[in-house]
Amino acid sequence: MAATITHPRPASETLDIYFLEMRAKLLEIGATLDRIDRSARPEEVVADPRLAFIREALAVLQSAGPERARRIEELYSLQ
Amino acid sequence: MFFIDPHIHMVSRTTADYEMLALSGVVAVSEPAFWAGFDRSPAGFVDYFRQLTEFEPVRAAQFGIDHYCWICLNPKEAEDLGKAREVLAEMPRFLDQPNVLGIGEIGLNKNTANEVKVFQQHVQMAIDAARRQTAGASPAMRHALILIHTPHLQDKLKGTRLILEMLKDFGNAIDPGRVLIDHVEEHTIGLVKEAGYWAGMTIYPISKATPQRAVDMMEMYGPERLCVNAAADWGVSDPLNTHRTMQEARRRGHPLPVLLDVFYNNPARFFGQNPRFKPKPMRMATL
Numbered sequence: 001m002a003a004t005i006t007h008p009r010p011a012s013e014t015l016d017i018y019f020l021e022m023r024a025k026l027l028e029i030g031a032t033l034d035r036i037d038r039s040a041r042p043e044e045v046v047a048d049p050r051l052a053f054i055r056e057a058l059a060v061l062q063s064a065g066p067e068r069a070r071r072i073e074e075l076y077s078l079q
Numbered sequence: 080m081f082f083i084d085p086h087i088h089m090v091s092r093t094t095a096d097y098e099m100l101a102l103s104g105v106v107a108v109s110e111p112a113f114w115a116g117f118d119r120s121p122a123g124f125v126d127y128f129r130q131l132t133e134f135e136p137v138r139a140a141q142f143g144i145d146h147y148c149w150i151c152l153n154p155k156e157a158e159d160l161g162k163a164r165e166v167l168a169e170m171p172r173f174l175d176q177p178n179v180l181g182i183g184e185i186g187l188n189k190n191t192a193n194e195v196k197v198f199q200q201h202v203q204m205a206i207d208a209a210r211r212q213t214a215g216a217s218p219a220m221r222h223a224l225i226l227i228h229t230p231h232l233q234d235k236l237k238g239t240r241l242i243l244e245m246l247k248d249f250g251n252a253i254d255p256g257r258v259l260i261d262h263v264e265e266h267t268i269g270l271v272k273e274a275g276y277w278a279g280m281t282i283y284p285i286s287k288a289t290p291q292r293a294v295d296m297m298e299m300y301g302p303e304r305l306c307v308n309a310a311a312d313w314g315v316s317d318p319l320n321t322h323r324t325m326q327e328a329r330r331r332g333h334p335l336p337v338l339l340d341v342f343y344n345n346p347a348r349f350f351g352q353n354p355r356f357k358p359k360p361m362r363m364a365t366l
Contacts, residue, residue, distance in 0.1 A: 003301045008332035017330075018291075069292060073266035077236035 029054070080338065083346035083358060084108045084321055086184075086226075086261060086279060086308035089135055089146065090127075096311070096318055097142040103322055107145040107358050109350060110135065111184035111226050114155040116313055121165035124152065128169070132176040145357060147350065149183035149226050150174055157188070157197035167200060174208050174223065180353045181205065183226025184261060187238040190230060199245060201225075206252050221251070224353050225258045229267060231286060239267040243274055259306065259349055262287055268300050277349050281310040282320035290320065290327040297328065302341045306349065336363050 036042060045051060057072045082105045089110050110131060131148040139146035150173045152166040173179060185201040187194045208223040230238035246253050255275035263271050263278045264287065271278045280296060281287040293307055309320035325342050344360040
């Protein structure tokens with residue numbers, strides 16, 4: 001494996017830079033789930049595997065690292 | 080800052096895009112053969128290959144950009160084995176054209192048995208092309224350069240594994256240093272780089288990677304044998320996403336020599352294995 005390169009900034013600065021972007025993306029997910037609920041016949045998608053994927057992906061976000069992004073990609077992969 | 084765009088479908092873009100690329104430091108583009116958005120006849124492919132090798136270099140030159148391309152039958156149309164046979168029969172004469180770097184973007188789309196067959200035929204053609212050109216080539220050159228498309232979304236992981244297995248089956252006939260496997264993401268980049276291949280990251284507005292995730296992957300897996308592209312085509316895509324990725328790396332504080340390596344020198348190193356590719360890796364004298 002080739003050498004990795006260190007992310008140049010301390011964690012506090014990284015959080016400062018990306019916090020509002022992360023907040024916006026979480027709000028977008030929440031609003032989209034609400035929009036699905038408000039749509040006609042929401043019961044038709046209750047068992048949709050895509051929503052199950054979203055729930056599982058959110059669980060990955062709540063778990064400890066590393067490689068949360070890779071684990072979410074694998075969740076959405078056909079084996 | 081100069082750029083080489085390693086993967087862009089200029090036949091789908093306007094002259095305004097060429098101008099924008101030139102104004103933003105792009106000196107060369109590499110255009111793989113791909114799906115046109117609809118399935119073509121074998122004759123349509125011949126016209127397409129002529130467009131890639133005759134007209135597009137002229138259009139690019141108007142903006143001071145070197146245009147290079149790759150020839151193949153894309154995996155999405157590989158399902159029709161009869162058509163594949165006819166298109167592959169037309170390919171060798173185009174591989175000899177002065178702006179052709181190799182065979183690509185071959186690969187898989189839905190990981191079907193027919194796609195697998197046509198992929199293997201393309202790889203064999205790359206090996207045969209080198210044997211045909213041995214007189215003018217380095218003895219170390221085992222095959223023509225190969226550019227590989229990996230499937231989309233949920234098919235990517237399985238397809239990437241399948242592609243790596245097929246390449247392995249060719250044994251010593253394949254040199255991983257002469258193969259670029261494109262559209263890697265977090266779950267496939269490690270597989271590709273650990274096997275010694277070049278990896279390409281594609282920055283798309285929705286699917287594939289974002290500038291932020293691409294720079295994360297560069298940090299986690301290292302900048303060696305790594306290229307970044309926007310794969311701009313006829314769909315929702317943006318040729319400047321390559322630049323946005325460089326900007327994201329710059330914002331984080333990565334030094335300019337690393338950025339020059341990823342966005343210019345790496346493509347120059349990979350493509351430069353074909354002597355037709357003119358831009359050479361460069362060093363920054365001062366920062």
